[in-house]
Amino acid sequence: xxxxxxxxxxxxxxxxxxxxxxxxxxxxxxxxxxxxxxxxxxxxxxxxxxxxxxxxxxxxxxxxxxxxxxxxxxxxxxxxxxxxxxxxxxxxxxxxxxxxxxxxxxxxxxxxxxxxxxxxxxxxxxxxxxxxxxxxxxxxxxxxxxxxxxxxxxxxxxxxxxxxxxxxxxxxxxxxxxxxxxxxxxxxxxxxxxxxxxxxxxxxxxxxxxxxxxxxxxxxxxxxxxxxxxxxxxxxxxxxxxxxxxxxxxxxxxxxxxxxxxxxxxxxxxxxxxxxxxxxxxxxxxxxxxxxxxxxxxxxxxxxxxxxxxxxxxxxxxxxxxxxxxxxxxxxxxxxxxxxxxxxxxxxxxxxxxxxxxxxxxxxxxxxxxxxxxxxxxxxxxxxxxxxxxxxxxxxxx
Amino acid sequence: xxxxxxxxxxxxxxxxxxxxxxxxxxxxxxxxxxxxxxxxxxxxxxxxxxxxxxxxxxxxxxxxxxxxxxxxxxxxxxxxxxxxxxxxxxxxxxxxxxxxxxxxxxxxxxxxxxxxxxxxxxxxxxxxxxxxxxxxxxxxxxxxxxxxxxxxxxxxxxxxxxxxxxxxxxxxxxxxxxxxxxxxxxxxxxxxxxxxxxxxxxxxxxxxxxxxxxxxxxxxxxxxxxxxxxxxxxxxxxxxxxxxxxxxxxxxxxxxxxxxxxxxxxxxxxxxxxxxxxxxxxxxxxxxxxxxxxxxxxxxxxxxxxxxxxxxxxxxxxxxxxxxxxxxxxxxxxxxxxxxxxxxxxxxxxxxxxxxxxxxxxxxxxxxxxxxxxxxxxxxxxxxxxxxxxxxxxxxxxxxxxx
Numbered sequence: 114x115x116x117x118x119x120x121x122x123x124x125x126x127x128x129x130x131x132x133x134x135x136x137x138x139x140x141x142x143x144x145x146x147x148x149x150x151x152x153x154x155x156x157x158x159x160x161x162x163x164x165x166x167x168x169x170x171x172x173x174x175x176x177x178x179x180x181x182x183x184x185x186x187x188x189x190x191x192x193x194x195x196x197x198x199x200x201x202x203x204x205x206x207x208x209x210x211x212x213x214x215x216x217x218x219x220x221x222x223x224x225x226x227x228x229x230x231x232x233x234x235x236x237x238x239x240x241x242x243x244x245x246x247x248x249x250x251x252x253x254x255x256x257x258x259x260x261x262x263x264x265x266x267x268x269x270x271x272x273x274x275x276x277x278x279x280x281x282x283x284x285x286x287x288x289x290x291x292x293x294x295x296x297x298x299x300x301x302x303x304x305x306x307x308x309x310x311x312x313x314x315x316x317x318x319x320x321x322x323x324x325x326x327x328x329x330x331x332x333x334x335x336x337x338x339x340x341x342x343x344x345x346x347x348x349x350x351x352x353x354x355x356x357x358x359x360x361x362x363x364x365x366x367x368x369x370x371x372x373x374x375x376x377x378x379x380x381x382x383x384x385x386x387x388x389x390x391x392x393x394x395x396x397x398x399x400x401x402x403x404x405x406x407x408x409x410x411x412x413x414x415x416x417x418x419x420x421x422x423x424x425x426x427x428x429x430x431x432x433x434x435x436x437x438x439x440x441x442x443x444x445x446x447x448x449x450x451x452x453x454x455x456x457x458x459x460x461x462x463x464x465x466x467x468x469x470x471x472x473x474x475x476x477x478x479x480x481x482x483x484x485x486x487x488x489x490x491x492x493x494x495x496x497x498x499x500x501x502x503x504x505x506x507x508x509x510x511x
Numbered sequence: 512x513x514x515x516x517x518x519x520x521x522x523x524x525x526x527x528x529x530x531x532x533x534x535x536x537x538x539x540x541x542x543x544x545x546x547x548x549x550x551x552x553x554x555x556x557x558x559x560x561x562x563x564x565x566x567x568x569x570x571x572x573x574x575x576x577x578x579x580x581x582x583x584x585x586x587x588x589x590x591x592x593x594x595x596x597x598x599x600x601x602x603x604x605x606x607x608x609x610x611x612x613x614x615x616x617x618x619x620x621x622x623x624x625x626x627x628x629x630x631x632x633x634x635x636x637x638x639x640x641x642x643x644x645x646x647x648x649x650x651x652x653x654x655x656x657x658x659x660x661x662x663x664x665x666x667x668x669x670x671x672x673x674x675x676x677x678x679x680x681x682x683x684x685x686x687x688x689x690x691x692x693x694x695x696x697x698x699x700x701x702x703x704x705x706x707x708x709x710x711x712x713x714x715x716x717x718x719x720x721x722x723x724x725x726x727x728x729x730x731x732x733x734x735x736x737x738x739x740x741x742x743x744x745x746x747x748x749x750x751x752x753x754x755x756x757x758x759x760x761x762x763x764x765x766x767x768x769x770x771x772x773x774x775x776x777x778x779x780x781x782x783x784x785x786x787x788x789x790x791x792x793x794x795x796x797x798x799x800x801x802x803x804x805x806x807x808x809x810x811x812x813x814x815x816x817x818x819x820x821x822x823x824x825x826x827x828x829x830x831x832x833x834x835x836x837x838x839x840x841x842x843x844x845x846x847x848x849x850x851x852x853x854x855x856x857x858x859x860x861x862x863x864x865x866x867x868x869x870x871x872x873x874x875x876x877x878x879x880x881x882x883x884x885x886x887x888x889x890x891x892x893x894x895x896x897x898x899x900x901x902x903x904x905x906x907x908x909x910x911x912x913x914x
Contacts, residue, residue, distance in 0.1 A: 125708075133684050148758040154712050157720035166719035167712045217873070236871070239849030241825055250740065251832040254750040257840040259741070262655065262663050268741040268748055269834060270663065272709065273654040279708040283676035284532070288870040290683035291536040295512040295875075297690050304873035311851055314840060314866045315528075316672040317665075322568035323556040324837035325863035331666070331837055338666040341555060345643060347652075347661045354726055356662055358647030366639065422639035426662050428653040429724075432707070433717035435648075436634035443704055444718055456718025461704040462681035466696035467688040 115194045116140065116175065117182075117215075118204035119147040121249065121278035122232050122309055124171040126285040127202055131174035132460050132469045138194060138485055139175045140182065143478050143507035150478075156452035163451040163477050170457040172475035173447070178486070179479030179507040186505045188214060193490045195220045199296075200289055201229040206246040207237045217304040226302040228292045232285055234277075236308030249275020249309065256313025261320065263333040281312035343389040344370070347426055348401045350409035356426035357404055357412045362386070369419045374403040447474035479508050512875050513538040516686070519597050520577070521584070521605040522549035524642065524668065525626040525702055527573035528675025529604050529682070534576035535867065535877045538602075541893060542579045543593065546912055548886050554668070558858055564886050569668075571857045571883045573675075575865060579884035580893050583913045584611065595898055597621065601695075602682045607631055617695075622685040624698040626674050631699055645670035645702045650710030658726040673709070674702035734790035734798040738805055741834060742812040749812060749820040752830040753805075760786030762830040767804055769827055773814075776807035840866075853879040890914050 114137040116127040124139070124147075131137040141147050146162055149171060155164045178194075180187045192215070195201055201220055203210060210216045210231075217229045231237055234247030234255070250271065253259045259271030285307050292303050314321060320331040339345040342362035350357050361370040367389070371378035377399035382388045389396055404412055409425040416423035425431055432438055433456070444456040460469045486492040486500070500506045514537040520530040522542040534540040542549065553562075554569035583589040594615040597603050601620070605611055607627035617623060625631060628640035629648075638644075646652060646664055656663035678700045685698050707714055716723060731738050733753070741748045753763050764785040771781035780800055787795030796804075812820065817833035824831035833839060840846065841864070850871070852864035868877045894900040894914070908914040 129680060133687070145757065148756070151756055151758075152712075154716050154719045154721045158722075166715050170712070170715055235845055236849055238871070239845045241845040242849070244828070245825060246828075246830075247832065248752060248830065250752060251750060251830070254832050254834045255840075255843075257835050257837045258665070259750065260748070260834050260836045261667075262665060263741075264657070264660065267657065268739065268743060270656055270741065271750075271834075272665070273651050274709070274711045276709065279711065280672075280676075283680060284869045287532050287536065287676070287679045287683055288872070290680065290687060291512040292872070294516075294683070294686055294690060298515065301874060303875065306871045307869070308849070308851075311846065311849075311866065312869055314846075314851075315676075315869050316669060317667055317837075318572035318866060319554070319556065319569040319667045321837050321840060321866060322572050322857075322863065324841055326558055326568055326857060326861065327556065327560065329556075334666060336661050336663070338664055339643065342643075345641075347647070347664075349661075354653075354658065356647075356653075358644055358652075360641040360643045417638055420639055422641050422644045424638070424640075424644045424648040426647045426653045427650050429650065429713045429716035431653075432650050432710070432714045437629045437636075437648075437703065438714070440633040441630055441701065441704065443707075444714065446718075452719075455720070456715050458707075458714055461677050461708065462684075462698060462700040464681070464685055464688070464696060464698055466694065467685070 114138070114200040114202065115191070115198040116202050117191070118202050118232070120149050120204070121171060121275060122281045122285070123202050123204040124149065125278065125282040126230075126232075126289070127175060128171055128173060129282065129286045130200065130289070132472070134470045137175040138481070138489065139172060139177050139476065140191065141177055141179050141478055142181065143179045144181075146478065156455050166452070166455045166457065169447060169449065169455065169475035173457055174470060174473040175476055176481035176485055177476035177479055178482055181505055181507060182215070183213060184503075184505045186500060186503065190486070190490060190505075191215055192220070192223050195227060196224045197489050198224070198227060199293065201227055202232070203230070204232050206244060207231070207233050208243045221302065221304070224302070226296060226300060228289060228296065228302050228305065230285055230289060230305040230307065232281060232307045232309060234309050236311065237306045249278035252277025252281070252309040252313050255310040257317050257321065258313055261317075261331055261333050264335040265333060269333050277309040277313040280316055281307060281309040284312045284315065340390075343386070343393050344396055344400055346397060348397070348404040350404050350412060351406055352408070355409045357409050358424050358426055359400065359416065360422040362389070366421050370416070370421045373415060373419045373421070374400065376403065445472040447472070449474045451477065479506070482506055482508070512536050516602065517541075517600045518602040518604060519543060519600040521603070521609055521611060522551055523606040523609045524551050524554065524671040525606050525674040526604040526678065527551050528672050529624070529678035530577055531573050531575060532676060532679040533602070533682070535869070537875070540577040541889070542574065542577050542884065543584065544579060544581050544886065546581045546583055546887075546914060548581075552886070558861070565858070568857070571855075572865070574883035575855060575867070576880050577884055578881075578889040578893070579887065580890040581887040581914050582890070586913050588908060588913050590615070592894070592898065599897060602686070604678060604682070620689065620693065620695045622682050622689065622695040622698060624678055624682045624685070624700060626678050626700045626702060629703050630701055642668035642670040645706055648703050649706035650713040651706070654710065654713065654726055656726065662726070670702045670706050673705040674700060677705035733788065734801055736789075736798055736801045736805060742809065744812040744815050744817055744820055746816045747836070748834040749817055750832050750834050751808065751812075754830065755786060755788040757786065759830060762828060765827050766808070766829045766831070769823060769829060770804065770807050770811050773811050775811040776804050780804055855879045855882050857882055887914065
């Protein structure tokens with residue numbers, strides 16, 4: 114895979130393929146570094162272009178070639194790598210690759226079987242596409258997601274982080290794998306265009322249908338997100354900003370809950386679902402009175418032992434210590450020459466017979482320049498040296 | 512693209528998105544529901560706010576392009592039928608809670624994917640769970656919302672979207688292996704790990720030698736100045752990102768120039784360097800400059816409509832967009848012009864536009880070939896065609912409540 118993308122959507126997509134064993138060559142620049150290298154968490158909180166653990170997390174197992182692709186000789190290297198690649202992935206602002214002569218039309222001339230994916234905030238076509246660059250918070254805003262998360266008396270807050278950066282890779286990777294399957298049967302390659310905002314709409318389709326079918330524009334509802342399920346919500350626990358999520362709306366789970374916490378929850382008004390819906394606030398207060406003084410993890414343990422669906426609203430520290438996360442070996446230790454040891458994430462699914470590749474660290478900028486040019490482009494050391502002298506190859510100066 | 516692939520989906524909320532992605536990519540997907548209907552048929556919202564097994568809009572959204580049978584897979588007949596049926600498929604999708612009986616032999620080519628809220632075995636595998644509980648465990652809500660109020664969750668269940676889309680990737684990965692060597696395998700997807708994708712760097716904060724950061728507030732403060740992310744405008748809200756550095760700073764520079772051109776910040780500020788982070792000793796804007804700019808932008812936004820801000824952002828290269836509600840999404844000329852939508856009839860005489868084309872291909876097009884299936888719509892056909900059951904045998908299964 115030739116990975117021309119940066120920041121998150123493209124790199125996450127490429128990471129899936131690297132984990133499946135693909136040889137992913139990431140093109141970057143030492144002069145205009147991947148913005149992900151400027152985003153934390155940084156190892157031990159110390160900022161540096163080779164210190165972003167997020168970069169490792171999304172680029173684990175890839176090789177890095179740092180070249181100036183605007184230079185004609187740099188462009189020729191990209192085209193040679195495109196001949197080698199099964200998949201080419203890019204996330205430039207629409208129009209930029211056309212200007213560089215590296216669009217699908219140019220790439221497919223050199224490799225008719227290639228599967229090339231372009232991903233951008235609004236896609237390659239449509240009246241607002243060309244020139245539209247954006248980040249995942251904007252994708253969330255334009256997919257209708259941001260508007261629906263927040264309190265009615267305040268502006269929308271939206272989902273945390275650049276939401277569509279986590280959503281779009283699913284549609285990109287599924288599309289690539291389906292296209293590879295077809296290519297194995299028919300030999301056909303293709304061009305794939307994924308708009309990140311449209312990927313976000315997929316996860317929000319039920320509320321889009323609510324508008325399209327019922328004419329209702331879903332509004333932000335604060336914590337009132339489950340009007341048909343009571344009790345179902347988050348309740349405060351001891352400590353700073355610690356919460357427990359409880360979903361005990363079905364009859365059996367509610368009986369288990371009230372038997373555990375007692376007190377006002379035994380009020381006969383709560384015996385029925387309709388009773389609980391009508392007295393929701395009173396019931397929520399009774400539950401909160403019980404949780405408020407208790408440790409979230411302990412509440413989770415007690416409720417689960419009683420058969421009530423509950424979980425701590427996990428924070429960073431909770432995730433790092435979580436029994437399930439640890440037992441599934443989700444956090445993998447890498448050892449990097451610059452930052453030393455750090456944890457990154459492993460895959461989110463398991464294949465019983467053909468396990469994922471061992472999780473490796475991400476590359477340093479241009480770490481594999483010589484290797485890639487020699488192995489994949491068939492260049493001699495003299496040719497490589499020429500490229501370096503000509504400023505086509507970039508080396509890490511940071 | 513997957514027109515040679517057949518998928519049997521033991522329907523549950525967590526399988527629905529997986530089956531739909533595969534169906535959209537061309538696979539023949541058949542969902543198996545209990546005679547009382549899949550739990551997915553009881554998910555809100557409902558058509559015209561009237562509940563009913565054919566009225567769940569969530570079901571409609573996530574089951575387009577599939578066919579459906581009903582079968583009590585826990586009855587002796589049901590076990591036998593599902594076993595013979597599943598062996599004829601390439602991919603079986605199921606959940607831990609609603610799985611095929613373990614005794615079933617699917618043969619060596621079938622890819623069997625099980626989605627569990629946490630895991631099939633080990634810590635928390637026995638947890639009582641729901642979509643909401645899985646989301647709570649993902650790390651994302653703990654960072655979402657105002658710190659003086661509880662964490663926020665979407666009303667639209669999201670763990671099922673995360674788990675389902677991850678499962679689509681998982682089975683297609685196993686399919687790649689099978690294309691090489693002919694053998695299927697067992698695949699396990701954790702809804703919780705899939706949903707953790709939404710928490711971005713949170714899972715690796717501690718393991719990289721850092722401390723937790725508190726929710727929201729601090730993140731939007733630069734050089735002591737509070738910067739909103741959602742800005743109120745004349746008819747709603749817009750998102751404006753103010754960021755610095757070589758990648759994003761130039762857009763902030765253009766944003767300040769726009770505010771100056773519109774007369775809402777002093778012209779001097781348009782000429783200040785906004786690539787450097789305010790307060791940077793190397794020069795650039797001061798914290799006071801930033802405060803003045805934020806206040807000016809606030810006033811400017813109030814004079815503009817969502818579409819006007821979005822238009823200015825496109826024209827000038829500013830990192831800003833409208834915060835769309837679902838009407839805006841439906842009416843956006845961009846999505847429409849691009850061909851996102853395909854019509855789908857969700858009830859007799861009721862056709863709506865579905866955002867079907869999550870990807871556009873040079874030589875394939877995602878189409879809505881059929882609406883979500885009605886309960887048991889294809890039971891008789893499939894039991895007859897696939898397994899050769901006679902009409903009277905099929906009636907017997909119905910009489911005894913097995914289908």
